[in-house]
Amino acid sequence: MRKKFQDSMFEISYLIELLIALLVGVAVAILTVQAVISVFDISFFKGGVDSLVVILDKAITLAIGAELIKMLCKHTPETIIEVLAFALARQLIIGHAAPLDNLITVAAIAILFAVRRFLLNRHDMVETPDGLVEIDDTEEQKR
Numbered sequence: 001m002r003k004k005f006q007d008s009m010f011e012i013s014y015l016i017e018l019l020i021a022l023l024v025g026v027a028v029a030i031l032t033v034q035a036v037i038s039v040f041d042i043s044f045f046k047g048g049v050d051s052l053v054v055i056l057d058k059a060i061t062l063a064i065g066a067e068l069i070k071m072l073c074k075h076t077p078e079t080i081i082e083v084l085a086f087a088l089a090r091q092l093i094i095g096h097a098a099p100l101d102n103l104i105t106v107a108a109i110a111i112l113f114a115v116r117r118f119l120l121n122r123h124d125m126v127e128t129p130d131g132l133v134e135i136d137d138t139e140e141q142k143r
Helices: 002-037 044-046 049-073 079-095 099-119 137-142
Strands: 124-128 131-134
Touching: 002 049, 044 049, 049 079, 079 099
Parallel strands: none
Antiparallel strands: 124 131
């Protein structure tokens, strides 16, 4: 009984995640169209360099939204690292922080890339509908 309840709660939470991903996807699509329209509006660029910052902010925010959708649909450590890397890159590019804050952000991005490179071994994992699953080396050696 308990196992059945846990399984049903897991399925409900997974469906809620997919619904949230759908809602974020709709918002990203609408905002992408809005960003494209604003780029072709010549009066938008009267702000000078500030207009570029606004466009970059919108573009990176939309990219973070797209990565968030991937993270909600595909539960892998790699997608989480990608979302964090995009969020940190946004902070670095758009945020006008102090040099020490920028250094910390760059270090955090470097740590994320190091984690992805050295701690996430794709050759040890296989993609399944439920996510990444470790494969048994003895099974692979038999092939």
